[in-house]
Amino acid sequence: MVKKRVTLKDIAAEVGVHVSTVSRALDPALSDTLTPEVVTKIRDTADSLGYRPNRIAAGLRTNRTMTVGVMIPDITNVIFPPILRGIESVLEPLGYATIIVNTDSEAERENRLLNVLRDRGVDGIIHAAVLLSDPCITHAAEDGVPVVTLNRMVENSRIPYVINDEEAGVRGMLQHLIGLGHRRIAHLAGPQHLSTGQLRQAAFRKVAEELALDLDERLIVEASRFDEAEGRRAATDLLASGARFTAILCANDRLALGAIDGLAAQGLACPADVSVTGFNDMSFLELIRPRLTTVRIQQYDAGRTAADVLLKLIAAETGTETGAEAPLETILPVELVIRDSTARCADS
Amino acid sequence: MVKKRVTLKDIAAEVGVHVSTVSRALDPALSDTLTPEVVTKIRDTADSLGYRPNRIAAGLRTNRTMTVGVMIPDITNVIFPPILRGIESVLEPLGYATIIVNTDSEAERENRLLNVLRDRGVDGIIHAAVLLSDPCITHAAEDGVPVVTLNRMVENSRIPYVINDEEAGVRGMLQHLIGLGHRRIAHLAGPQHLSTGQLRQAAFRKVAEELALDLDERLIVEASRFDEAEGRRAATDLLASGARFTAILCANDRLALGAIDGLAAQGLACPADVSVTGFNDMSFLELIRPRLTTVRIQQYDAGRTAADVLLKLIAAETGTETGAEAPLETILPVELVIRDSTARCADS
DNA sequence: CCGCTTCACGCAAACGATTGCGTAATGAGG
């Protein structure tokens, strides 16, 4: 039933040469040490027999599997699929396969899945975490496995990271709101144990001061999750605090959608009464009314870039000195997307 | 720099036994052929040294890699991530890793990626295609690679498939609409080269006849893609045809959203003037107004089921006769989700 | 005390590809 795979030995027997000769003939880098006739003869019979190299066997010998691991919190989170396609767009044409694992942001799972990847001898790992603390990936890096992190950095390590320019996004958004006459701007922050939640709040505080906004502590509320329910809850709390505001800069799109809902429940319309902004520009956002003004994160490009960096690390690891060193830090630009959820401040 | 991995040989040297003994001690199925003391001694030093089995080497010997391939058209299509989590929920606890590839529904890519999977010796493949015709996966199946298809079946083959009960979904939806007094119901069909597009249209025709609806050919229009723009276009065409209708059953959610938009552009409100229904119940749907009445496909369960079937195939392949034969056909139930886009027929 | 079985472990050959090294054969130069 199970057809046996064609191996180098089969080709060698067919052509009448040694398997090592076949191996060399099939390797473009080595085939020029052989007689051209032999090479063509071998190659012809190779694909007439339908030969496919066994990467398992090659991997055992060479310690390279042409497989990389990608660790993400949860593939059903809409921000990750574009990242994965970006990674794939770089790696797949080079013959790499990617093993994707979902950590659910649980340390125990992360450890287990890291082993799943290492046991399979992946050539490198792209780690798109959201938690601020997860030490186990550093172990892998210390053991010599090429690692790149995405969306966050590991402090005090030499692990290259690719992040988005969150601060530029916050700045652009605040400038946009100020341009519309808003002065009292609230921040609906994300969970502070997540890197984006923390980074964006820090950026908000910094830029708000820079731009000389009235920074009232009551205007900063934290959500405990990045979802609509928490957005609604936080917006309601914000109103209950009694602090005046005419706009809310939310740490992500889902919080913003929930906030708009919460405001509506209290009789406040967006954008007529309050302007609300999101972050990420997730898919399907343009179908939801009011169409959200947000900061577009280039997820696809982030994936591409992370893959590029990883390739450089792998090249360095294998001694293939290409000259191009892997950059420790890559900060990707973000883009302001102005839609319908922001309007001129009614109070001004 | 690169820390050498601990191998069986290292453990053997440490304990003072042969590597084969170590191999057996570490295999729960074989460890009872050894002296208990030796087994514990070996296991203790194994994890004191931090031993991790090299699956590459084991795979070369055993032809099992504990890795499965998953082929999908496009991970950024929101229906696939839940499927993948479903697959993972079954396979990951058993120690399997999954290599996910995106075919973009291109035959050439599919062929290439199939080789990527086979070269890495995957133990099985789950193939979640949408195209009606893609022969290359059958080659793999014929070569003895366990294959399960999801969302579609390959005719005239022994390849097990897992599909959703599209017909029950269409029937439930039509009965719902009829219950609301609708009689002239249009069908906005999906692309007919895609399995769901074709299956749902066939079901619509069959059930409409069953339920004695006025089946006007002008009431069936086909979209060339599953997106909002085509939904809008098709709805506009439907109106232009002059055929009367009070409801539209759409072949998927995105078409329905586009259709509602197209109707609105012509001054027709949903559900006041026309009821519109979707299919799939994709994520974020409940955030879009009007909240769409739709048929929920259990994507997660579909993934789980496909993985279960694949495991049975793999068990059969390896001679591990567990008694449970892999079913050729699995039809999963669907669920009617009634929201706000359907209302009592105004004409009745 | 001998011969048998049983037990517990070692030996070595796979698995398929890669690669350093060895070595025939060829050619050229003196």
Place this chain on the structure above:
DNA sequence: CCTCATTACGCAATCGTTTGCGTGAAGCGG
């Protein structure tokens, strides 16, 4: 005609595990 370099390929070890088979020792019954 001999020497030596070069070319073109073969030999065999290697990667880490698995596994059929062999074997020494222990145990046991007669």
